[in-house]
Amino acid sequence: MADAPVVEMVDLHKRYGATEALRGLTLHVPAGSIFGFLGRNGAGKTTTIKILLGMVRPSAGRATVFGLAADAASGSVEIRRRTAFVSDEKDLYDSMTVAEIIRFTAGFFPRWRDDLEQRYLRKFELPPDRKVKALSRGMRTKLALLLSLSRGAELLVLDEPTAGLDPAMTEEVLQALVGHAAREGMTIFFSSHQITEVEQIADAVAIIDRGRTVVSGALDDLRENFRRVQLVFDGEAPAAAFEAPGITRVRRAGRMLTVLSTAGAEPILDRARALHAVSMDVVPVTLKEIFLESVTTEE
Amino acid sequence: MLLRPNPASGVPIYLQLMEQVKHAIETGALRPGEQLPGIRPLAEELVINANTVAKAYRELEHEGVIELRHGAGAFVSANGRPKKATEKLRAGQAVVGDAVRRLRERGVTDEEIRRLFEAELAGVAKTGESRG
Numbered sequence: 001m002a003d004a005p006v007v008e009m010v011d012l013h014k015r016y017g018a019t020e021a022l023r024g025l026t027l028h029v030p031a032g033s034i035f036g037f038l039g040r041n042g043a044g045k046t047t048t049i050k051i052l053l054g055m056v057r058p059s060a061g062r063a064t065v066f067g068l069a070a071d072a073a074s075g076s077v078e079i080r081r082r083t084a085f086v087s088d089e090k091d092l093y094d095s096m097t098v099a100e101i102i103r104f105t106a107g108f109f110p111r112w113r114d115d116l117e118q119r120y121l122r123k124f125e126l127p128p129d130r131k132v133k134a135l136s137r138g139m140r141t142k143l144a145l146l147l148s149l150s151r152g153a154e155l156l157v158l159d160e161p162t163a164g165l166d167p168a169m170t171e172e173v174l175q176a177l178v179g180h181a182a183r184e185g186m187t188i189f190f191s192s193h194q195i196t197e198v199e200q201i202a203d204a205v206a207i208i209d210r211g212r213t214v215v216s217g218a219l220d221d222l223r224e225n226f227r228r229v230q231l232v233f234d235g236e237a238p239a240a241a242f243e244a245p246g247i248t249r250v251r252r253a254g255r256m257l258t259v260l261s262t263a264g265a266e267p268i269l270d271r272a273r274a275l276h277a278v279s280m281d282v283v284p285v286t287l288k289e290i291f292l293e294s295v296t297t298e299e
Numbered sequence: 300m301l302l303r304p305n306p307a308s309g310v311p312i313y314l315q316l317m318e319q320v321k322h323a324i325e326t327g328a329l330r331p332g333e334q335l336p337g338i339r340p341l342a343e344e345l346v347i348n349a350n351t352v353a354k355a356y357r358e359l360e361h362e363g364v365i366e367l368r369h370g371a372g373a374f375v376s377a378n379g380r381p382k383k384a385t386e387k388l389r390a391g392q393a394v395v396g397d398a399v400r401r402l403r404e405r406g407v408t409d410e411e412i413r414r415l416f417e418a419e420l421a422g423v424a425k426t427g428e429s430r431g
Contacts, residue, residue: 032350033350034348034350171346174346175343175346178342178343178346178347178348178349179339179342179343181348181349182338182339182342182343182349183339196306196307199306199307200306200346200347201346201347201348202348203348203350203351219311220311220312220313220351220354223309223310223311224311226309265421266421269421280418280421281414281415281417281418282414282417282418282421283309283414283417284308284309284310284417285309286307286308286309287306287307288307
């Protein structure tokens, strides 16, 4: 995790006419990590991925992948050579059979790994002679994954990889991803709004909202540092006393005060003791709660 | 032997794994000198990040619970956990078990009990005198 980041984005802006899709997005994806990229629909996830792949140029800011500028023509070609991408559409040639599309795709990639192709063909139980258009949604996703995992890429970018899959199929896909990341030591960047799957397999995350990064870092650090503290006072709860760095939200309801901290519970408890709180409860915060606290819910 | 961690519990997964390994040693499910599952197979089996398993193993090694032998894998430390510590934990478990049972009898829910323990561990005990 100490390696240079594979993907680095600093203060990215992207404007489409009057619409600002990105408004100062910053991301660091550590080498060898499984990076979960979370945000509501329209938060800017797909735009970010398109910039990363050199398909869209940022209006301002810096985006590098493997240390190469994503908006320079030469950099972009090299980045795409070393990066596999699975779109949420899972674009595949419908008229080909599974075996045909595998051979067809392999032809484009000199670093194609026959061993991985065979491994995933077996693991995913894909029928070689079936036409792509006759595959179920789950099979289609697995085929798209096989084609990306066999490319010998160093970075795998997935846009909503498990969208529309049933829980058993989702688990199979996640298992393939963690296994692949462990064996091949590659970096996986995946966007999702399935928070539970991000919690399960990611080791680093970013939550974006309205084109900005609102939370990012190692998932374990977030889990250890986010705390909700519920305080009860004898009289009116003194909300103002809890406005300090690391405290993201203070809610008051009569004698009760709920404080959300990104820097552990200790500073809040110290403060609360000094103010003679009559009761203090510390509760860990799940990624789902972090997400809901970080993104705007009003339109 | 090791169970699927609960990713949504708010507790880091590597800590959950560490607790499971320690528990397995305390109950005798894992004995001194025995080998733990490899990092990659375990990551795949539990469908969690291999870096997370590696982190749990590193921390367990740091605490002297297991030994990482280069190229061979992870093993429960030969001297294991000192017997004294095991006894101390057993005695502690009895105290905690008793407290939990009494709280349940008073109608305190498990979630409330969990929060009481969390708060106590986080140092709220120091404010005992200001409790109304």
